[in-house]
Amino acid sequence: MSMREKVAWIAVTISLVIFGWYFWGVWADFAARELDGDALFWRFLWCFGIAVIIMLPAAMIAARLGGQAFDPPADEMEMRIEAISNRFGLALLEVLLVAIVLASKWITDIARADFTIDPVGATAIMLINLILFVSAFAAVVREIIVIIQYRRYA
Amino acid sequence: MPTPPPISNTIRRLRFDHGEMTQQQLADAIGMTRQTVAAIEQNKYSPSLEAAFRIAEVFGVEIGAVFQWKAGAKKDP
Numbered sequence: 001m002s003m004r005e006k007v008a009w010i011a012v013t014i015s016l017v018i019f020g021w022y023f024w025g026v027w028a029d030f031a032a033r034e035l036d037g038d039a040l041f042w043r044f045l046w047c048f049g050i051a052v053i054i055m056l057p058a059a060m061i062a063a064r065l066g067g068q069a070f071d072p073p074a075d076e077m078e079m080r081i082e083a084i085s086n087r088f089g090l091a092l093l094e095v096l097l098v099a100i101v102l103a104s105k106w107i108t109d110i111a112r113a114d115f116t117i118d119p120v121g122a123t124a125i126m127l128i129n130l131i132l133f134v135s136a137f138a139a140v141v142r143e144i145i146v147i148i149q150y151r152r153y154a
Numbered sequence: 155m156p157t158p159p160p161i162s163n164t165i166r167r168l169r170f171d172h173g174e175m176t177q178q179q180l181a182d183a184i185g186m187t188r189q190t191v192a193a194i195e196q197n198k199y200s201p202s203l204e205a206a207f208r209i210a211e212v213f214g215v216e217i218g219a220v221f222q223w224k225a226g227a228k229k230d231p
Binding site: 002075154 | 186187188193
């Protein structure tokens with residue numbers, strides 16, 4: 001298994017666990033109509049930090065166990081795989097961002113109806129977390145496409 | 155699975171003829187990963203022209219001795 005594929009497996013696994021937990025928490029807060037922007041901000045920062053702290057050593061250990069360079073230069077097949085994955089990931093991100101823009105009216109209505117104390121703040125929290133979610137989702141899909149392509153060539 | 159390119163190659167035999175050269179040794183010689191060499195050898199990935207020339211250069215043969223176009227494999231429209 002190439003180092004790039006190992007990194008993709010690590011990124012997918014850790015992202016699904018850590019950011020899955022974060023967004024599940026955001027959804028639970030939303031369902032309970034108790035969105036706390038400050039708490040979510042720090043929770044996200046903690047998740048992001050933990051993800052980075054786990055991913056880097058995991059990639060280093062994977063490289064060491066496989067006797068590979070930690071960040072080897074990509075060859076032409078790997079660059080092709082990256083290009084295809086990036087194209088899919090970017091297209092998905094663009095579509096999802098447009099979907100968020102189109103859904104903004106609906107989100108504002110929810111904030112006005114269910115978060116009467118601070119509808120503006122609730123709108124901002126929901127929109128920011130939706131943008132974070134689609135960014136993370138597109139990144140995970142991109143890494144999954146990387147893995148699929150490596151498996152096809154293996 | 156993607157349709158394999160209409161190209162065959164003799165990399166496995168050439169490696170054998172060159173002292174059982176490993177895929178990793180060939181990969182190191184042409185600046186690629188072993189996985190890419192394996193994909194080329196199994197005809198799952200078509201290398202660039204430059205990479206094809208580099209492979210031929212390692213074995214000291216013409217590019218046609220490494221890669222062969224399967225004549226008639228793809229009909230003209």
